[in-house]
Amino acid sequence: xxxASPARARIDALDARLIRLVQERAAISAGxxxxxxxxxxxxxxxxxxxxxxxxxxxxxxxVVGRDLGCLVLKACRGQAAAAVGGGRxxxxxxxxxxxxxxxxxxxxxxxxxxxxxPSVPAALEAVREGEVADAVxxxxxxxxxxxIETLDELALGQPVTITGEVWLPVEFVxxxxxxxxxxxxxxxxxxxxxxxxxxxxxxAHLPRAVFEPASSTAEAAETLxxxxxxxxxxxxxxxxxxxxGLQVLAPDLLAPHSAHTRFVRVRAAAATTPxxxxxxxxxxxxxxxQLSHVVTExxxxxxxxVRMHSRLHGAQSDRExxxxxxxxxxxxxxxxxxxxxxxxxxxxxxYLGSYPACPHxxxxxxxxxx
Numbered sequence: 001x002x003x004a005s006p007a008r009a010r011i012d013a014l015d016a017r018l019i020r021l022v023q024e025r026a027a028i029s030a031g032x033x034x035x036x037x038x039x040x041x042x043x044x045x046x047x048x049x050x051x052x053x054x055x056x057x058x059x060x061x062x063v064v065g066r067d068l069g070c071l072v073l074k075a076c077r078g079q080a081a082a083a084v085g086g087g088r089x090x091x092x093x094x095x096x097x098x099x100x101x102x103x104x105x106x107x108x109x110x111x112x113x114x115x116x117x118p119s120v121p122a123a124l125e126a127v128r129e130g131e132v133a134d135a136v137x138x139x140x141x142x143x144x145x146x147x148i149e150t151l152d153e154l155a156l157g158q159p160v161t162i163t164g165e166v167w168l169p170v171e172f173v174x175x176x177x178x179x180x181x182x183x184x185x186x187x188x189x190x191x192x193x194x195x196x197x198x199x200x201x202x203x204a205h206l207p208r209a210v211f212e213p214a215s216s217t218a219e220a221a222e223t224l225x226x227x228x229x230x231x232x233x234x235x236x237x238x239x240x241x242x243x244x245g246l247q248v249l250a251p252d253l254l255a256p257h258s259a260h261t262r263f264v265r266v267r268a269a270a271a272t273t274p275x276x277x278x279x280x281x282x283x284x285x286x287x288x289x290q291l292s293h294v295v296t297e298x299x300x301x302x303x304x305x306v307r308m309h310s311r312l313h314g315a316q317s318d319r320e321x322x323x324x325x326x327x328x329x330x331x332x333x334x335x336x337x338x339x340x341x342x343x344x345x346x347x348x349x350x351y352l353g354s355y356p357a358c359p360h361x362x363x364x365x366x367x368x369x370x
Contacts, residue, residue, distance in 0.1 A: 026076040058228035090135035096240035097218040102263035142260040155283040162353035164265040175246035176233040189220035190235035274330040275356040285348035286321040301339035304328035
């Protein structure tokens, strides 16, 4: 017998127990949803789901716990009734995120119709499930750094359609609970994107501080001092610091430079009419083929390529490269449609949507492809 066999047998038994627990949880969840829908309510309780994700994050860490919580919720969602999105509009929460500001910029909605969602995957899943009519999520910043979880979800998850974009200026402050001094800061929490943008300031002023990832800058501010969270400072917006009663230890961490973040609005399925100033987003699975083929095709068709992100996805032994492309024009433009059709003969092409280009789109072209 192999020396590890008893341990492996125990793991197999634990896996079988986990499966039974998930099945039991799914059955209970389906019953709750049936009762809720029969009473005229929504199939999913997104506020309750946010609490559950927080419980997993507190127990297992903000990254692994959040991801596992989302997976458990997805596995246990009963199919009790058809989902209803109605007039609800999702955004990456909690309240006070830059994404909520982007929601306003894209056509603000009443507070009663806003749904703050705990992560990008949760926001997009709410769209897919029909629990919200649409959702706004961050995509990239003006230094051509993509928000990886958004890129991967849109490129590889169940398809949704981008219907709008907006570029917004962002400002970061270092905030803490009242009475905290700058020298007291040991652990700083923020979204990984914000951390990358402010890493120069942190290296200069807090070189020994430890970074703790958060699902958003506002979530980092909101959870300061919460049990299970070890950070004692947050990098967030001035508005989030004020909303959650925090003291600003250092303002404008990006000075003297400026930064903008691109946000997109997505729906489960939507068609847009040409506006005359449109972008079309697609994902191209490379499957070992050459980038030059894609570039040559678009150039020969005279389709301007505004932006490109190259991304490796998957395990080290079986990684696949895909390209995110933003092209000038609408899918109804003949030359663009024909060019994408020719690419689809060679590559796996996913159409993500055609939508009006934000006037600030040119900001993204200054840093090259990520």
